[in-house]
Amino acid sequence: MSVAEKLETGTTDIAATMRGLGINARTAAKALRSAPRKQKDAALLAAAASLRADSNDILEANKLDMDAAEARGLTGAMLDRLKLDDGRIDAIAKGLEAIAELDDPVGSTIAEWDVHSGLHIERRRVPLGVIGIIYESRPNVTADAGALCVKAGNAVILRGGSESFHSSRAIHACLVAGLKAAGLPAEAIQLVPTTDRAAVGEMLKGLDGALDLLVPRGGRSLTERVTTEARVPVLGHLDGLCHVYVDKDADIEMAKQVAVNAKLRRTGICGAAETLLVDEAVAATALPAVAGALKDAGCEIRGDDAAQKLMPGIAAATDDDWSTEYLDAIIAVAVVPGVDGALGHIAKYGSQHTECIITGNEQTANKFLTECDSAILLHNASTQFADGGEFGMGAEIGIATGKLHARGPVGLEQLTTFKYVVRGSGQTRP
């Protein structure tokens, strides 16, 4: 039996295997820490080439996953997330090439200054070390997450979903081929070689101090488990309960366009709007106009009492609706007393992710942008812009909803830390 087979049949000690991954990762992280940009980029480009060259192997592996998924009765959307074809493999390869093109954040000087003792202090960006990523079915995450971590100078331990186990292994083999071709340690990107859930438990415990950071990428239950149980820092994403507030000074045409885009461009992403708030001062005209545009575009409307009066026939929003992330073509609509009412509603029900105000009044906009305690505040723009790429940060590993370290899009820079480099001439402290 191979190690992988032993692991799959449970004849190997999971804890020991995972500790081994941790030790390998720490060694690889040391090499990655001072690897020059050219070498890291070469690894990513070689991995992209390997993905394209070995696409048949990947498709074969993916067929194993797809057959197993169909046998287990997975639904259409789940199957679609899992499926690979030549076009999707090419897109994964292009993703690696795009990451190679991004600036290397490592080694840059974030700030520097002199202090009274004569010391020169530099705050320099450095890799975090070893990152653990726990994700669900999409096999492309194996490539995206592995590449982002390596480009930021980190070693990474990937734990993919059991549904995509074979696909991820085939993609991982291409990443390893890339690392080897560039002379970087193969252990810079390790894939947990088992689908046993005990492996996740070991990662949550931190692999004997080997993990510097855990990133869960998946649904709420995964992120909640990781956030609750992890003994290492976590950058995760909980709810994206985003609001669009239409102020009395809004341009109604703009409000219609932005609200329809914010809700319906893609309903399944965390930046999709879930609640529409309309200023009572203009609700009589603005609410039917904006909610009507949403309805015409195929969105179900659920309203509070005031909204129901203005749009007879819509369903009633219950208290649950204000705190539900539909991720679907449904929106809850409430009438609020001005910007203070909107801020109050968002503070009570929001998830501090992304909120938008539509108004032509700069003063009202500034109040909203200043007082609202969410990660991303937009004035006159769709909440669907809540995305690392749209922010000009390049590829992202997700959107963090915590307040520490990284808030909002987690790109290359957010996968680094810093250290202080201090130069003196023999100074002693008085």
Place this chain on the structure above:
Amino acid sequence: MSVAEKLETGTTDIAATMRGLGINARTAAKALRSAPRKQKDAALLAAAASLRADSNDILEANKLDMDAAEARGLTGAMLDRLKLDDGRIDAIAKGLEAIAELDDPVGSTIAEWDVHSGLHIERRRVPLGVIGIIYESRPNVTADAGALCVKAGNAVILRGGSESFHSSRAIHACLVAGLKAAGLPAEAIQLVPTTDRAAVGEMLKGLDGALDLLVPRGGRSLTERVTTEARVPVLGHLDGLCHVYVDKDADIEMAKQVAVNAKLRRTGICGAAETLLVDEAVAATALPAVAGALKDAGCEIRGDDAAQKLMPGIAAATDDDWSTEYLDAIIAVAVVPGVDGALGHIAKYGSQHTECIITGNEQTANKFLTECDSAILLHNASTQFADGGEFGMGAEIGIATGKLHARGPVGLEQLTTFKYVVRGSGQTRP
């Protein structure tokens, strides 16, 4: 019975009390978030005045703590940490005034840029929200920590040591007087009104989501408990196992001065050196010179085999010595094969806090500064400079040894987070 008495006698529900503190803190945080600098500074200055005016009350409260501590048989050093007098109260007041003078980090633009969609993106510094601080006997932390959190726009819940309970309450009363005088909510700085350890457990659970951050300030056992059990992010300080490496190209006089200062200026702080590493190429002369200077200054020397040969009569260092934070006038000395040997030793035994290289060779220095994975790396300067004040950051709440969010000194800026403020003109995402 007063609430405080009920709490002290355990007749009140601790969990409910702590939840109440959390709710109050969230409300206060909302007011603090947009409080102007002038108002926050006024609160700190009024608190300083109140400390001076009410010094007799504070000394009386302190006497209760001192009497109880003596009755419990606390030792001299512990008693000294607890003791207040007019001079120390004045120093606490001066500390508040110094924090009032620091720049307000809140609201500043960290970065801003335009993206292809026409959106203007600003990364703006904002308060974290509600911070919980758990500390041990020094009563001055009540004032320092409370003031730093408020200046950074946060509400704070302080849980002081039971030994300093009465002193902390008296100091806290002055802080509240300052907040009230400036028109800020008294609940911006709350002191846990009980010495029951169950209160700490509640804080570790996060007070129903009210806490954004926990900062333990105290010995290793406290920090370890908080780091291990907390369900909210923690900025803490574990070991400070700092190294001084004397390279073959070191100026020996400089090495002597820096090593003596690094070890002996104050032995009890986290930036004190614990291990001296000497390049084998110059060990025959450098080791007796540098370790001899330490010995002459009253330091106990424990050496590896090579060091013992060069300095007959010193004690042998066991394997434990390389990983012991003495916090005392003891140093472990090893001979290493050049800068690579030093880096290897530090990677194996260090705590990623602060390390120093003494060398006249820029290339060797750069290698050390680049490859060593510690928070603070110093070239030709004492490790005792590992301090927020010495870094020009003003007062600090401690030194963080984790890699996420804040690394090294935790000052005002590190007690904040940021949000993205995005301005558009009706953009929708394609």
